[in-house]
C-alpha cells in the first residue's frame with residue numbers, strides 16, 4: 001500500500017498537559033490510521049495509487065466520480081494530520097523568527113494578532129474542520145476549511161493548521177474549543193512552520209514571484 005501512517009515524532013504523552021495521551025493515541029492510531037486505510041482502499045489498483053497525496057488532492061476532477069468524495073475526505077485527512085503531528089513539539093522552541101517572523105509582523109502586526117486570527121477562524125468553523133496559516137502565493141493569510149479539506153485544494157500552501165474536530169480536544173476540553181485553541185499555541189513548533197515558509201517562498205521566487 002503506498003500511503004502509510006507516519007509515526008508520531010514524539011511519545012504519545014509528550015504534549016501533556018496541552019494534549020492528553022489518550023487523545024493522541026486515539027487521534028493518531030485510530031482516526032489518522034482510518035484515513036490512510038480508506039485512502040488506500042479507494043485508490044487500490046488505480047493509476048492514482050502511486051501518486052503523492054498532494055497531487056491527487058489537487059486533481060480530484062480526474063478521479064472517477066464515485067471515488068472523489070472518498071479521496072477528498074480521506075486523502076485530506078491523511079495530509080492534514082501528517083502536517084499536524086509535525087507542527088507540534090513537546091518543548092516550546094521559541095516564537096517565529098527570521099523571514100517568517102518578519103512576514104508575520106508585516107502581515108498581522110504581531111504574533112499575538114496572528115494567533116488571534118487563527119483562533120477566531122477555528123472558533124468560526126461550524127462543525128468539523130481546520131484553521132490555517134497559509135502562503136497564498138503573494139504572502140501569509142489565515143483561512144479555514146471544512147471537514148478534511150486541504151488548503152492545497154484551493155491552490156494555497158498550508159504552513160500551520162489546527163484541527164478543530166471534536167476528536168482533537170473533547171476528552172480534555174469537552175465543549176470548550178476556545179480553551180483548546182488557546183492552549184494549543186504552547187505546543188506549536190514554529191521552527192517547522194518557518195521551514196515550510198522558506199520552501200513556499202523559494203518556490204514562489206522560482207516561479208517568478210507570481211501566483212503560480
Ligand code: MN
Pocket residue numbers: 027031081163165167168
Ligand atoms: Mn483529527
